[in-house]
Amino acid sequence: MASMIPADEQTNYEIFRDCVSEPVLRILAAPPKKEPKKRRREKKSKKPSKTTDVKQDSEPEPEPPSPPNDAEDLSEFIEYLSTDIFTSLPPSLRTLTHALSTASPSLQSTYALPLPPSTLSSIIAAVPVSTTDSLTSYALLTSPHHNPAVDLPPFLGPILAAYITTATTPPPPPSTTRTDACELCERDWIPxxxxxxxxxxxxxxxxxxxxxxxxxxxxxxxxxxxxxxxxxxxxxxxxxxxxxxxxxxxxxxxxxxxxxxxxxxxxxxxx
Known part of the structure; x- marks a missing residue:
């Protein structure tokens, strides 16, 4: 999916994908909560209960889809989310850099943190419905409203803040200690x-x-x-x-x- 990203936006896309991956990995890595077992109290009765017969004949409710936990599936899921959301962002946000932000008071005002409610609302309005549905299905949106205007800000707001902060931060000074890979997980293909x-x-x-x-x-x-x-x-x-x-x-x-x-x-x- 990353091939859909223009070459001049690729660096920013990789920053954005990294910002998306952090909350997704954090949420999906959490162990599932075990529901307490319910003890059934059976009443001794010689006559069969009509209510029991109805329950036995009723069809079970469909289970929600399980979130991807296989490493390859999870990678593809994060790529899908990142690409769909990133390509829906305004062009000025997809190409945002420290140099452009410094040279443009308008950009600084538009993407000042915390994001103005009007700016966040316009960004959220452009996010594809299919993306919101996926986030809801995999329990990545914690709000019960099932309304993008309510559900998305708590999830997407921090991602956008992290992305804007990273994209507009001046390059760090050269350091002899910098490594090519994360010193914990040793992944060398991410910032x-x-x-x-x-x-x-x-x-x-x-x-x-x-x-x-x-x-x-x-x-x-x-x-x-x-x-x-x-x-x-x-x-x-x-x-x-x-x-x-x-x-x-x-x-x-x-x-x-x-x-x-x-x-x-x-x-x-x-x-």
Whole structure:
């Protein structure tokens, strides 16, 4: 599906797909909730109940489709969602860059975060109905309204915010520490972001309590967006600074190890 994207929009599409994949992977990776077993109270009766006969004859309700969990199917599903939504975006948003945003006060105003309600509404109105149906079928939309104007903002709003932030952020300064692949899942075909192994918000406390030396505070790991978000869901900043301050320590966590094995199988097809 990525072949549908014009060459001059390909880089932005890949950023957008990465932003879409993070919440989809997070939601679908969560273990399904087990419903408590209901105990049936059977009444002893010699005569058969008419109500029981009716229930036995009635047809079972159709089950909703199961979300894709196979790595290849999941990759295709994310590609489908990303392509359908991205191609419905306004051209100015599909081609947004740091240079264009800096040079255009109009673009800065239109796509200032948080997005103005009028801008978000116009974007949502252009999303194909089939995409909304797929999101609803696979329980990616949590609202019970089944109304795109109500259901889509909580899902698409954060994706658009992450996309705009990434697309308009100036290129990072050259760094000898940057890697070609995510340092956790080792996928080398998706963008990476830098994760402060000792979060900046903890630096004063770290130095006061002597957890690390001052020269160690700037260490970073290059992680894909999905792994970066997962790490921050695993522990708070203070715990990360105190106990999980290297890639090796993070890899040693059972939950991170299980996540890395799972997400590492999700691959995009070459266009």
């Amino acid at each position: 990476t972001t830098y994760h402060h192994l000792i979060p900046k918000s903890t630096h004063a406390r770290v130095l006061k309590r002597g957890w690390h030396r001052a020269e160690e505070l700037g260490r970073v790991a290059w992680l894909c967006r999905a792994c970066h978000s997962f790490v921050h869901r695993c522990a708070g900043n203070e715990e990360l600074a105190r106990e999980w301050y290297t890639v090796e320590l993070l890899r040693g966590r059972e939950d991170v190890g299980n996540w890395v094995k799972w997400v590492g199988r999700v691959r995009w097809k070459k266009s």
